[in-house]
Amino acid sequence: MHRYFIQVFGRVQGVGFRYFANYTALALDLTGWVKNCEDGSVQLEVQGKKENISLFIEKLKKGNRFAKIDDMNLKKVETITNDKSFRVIY
Template identity: 60%
Template sequence: MSRYFIEVFGRVQGVGFRYFVEYTARAFHITGWVKNSEGGSVLIEAQGMNDNVTLFINEVKKGNRFAKVEDITCREIELISKEKNFRVIY
């Protein structure tokens, strides 16, 4: 198990990107959250089995058809036990 704090830069707000991230997280059995930042990026915390987290991050890098991901940063953070789902934070 691993958990990452991820920040995604580019055209990622106002293009359905958070919902794409939520859908992708559920497909890979990832828990955590996604939200827009005030600076225009999208912030994500993602937790799951190591291989699934890697696959999830690779899909996030691709983005959906409306987004244009220009850069992404990832850093491993402490696990949160008993987290059950992935959600969009407003």
């Protein structure tokens, strides 16, 4: 089990990116959260099997048809044992 903190920069707010991330995480059996930041970026934490996280990151880089990813920072963080779902934080 692995967990990563991810910050995504580009055209990622107002284009359905959080909901795309949520749908993709649930489809890959990942847990965590996603939220918009005041600086226009989106932050996420995602937890699950390493191969599923890798696939999730690749799908995020492609984005939905409205988002445009300019940069993405990843940092491995400590896992959360009782994390049961992926959610959008407002």
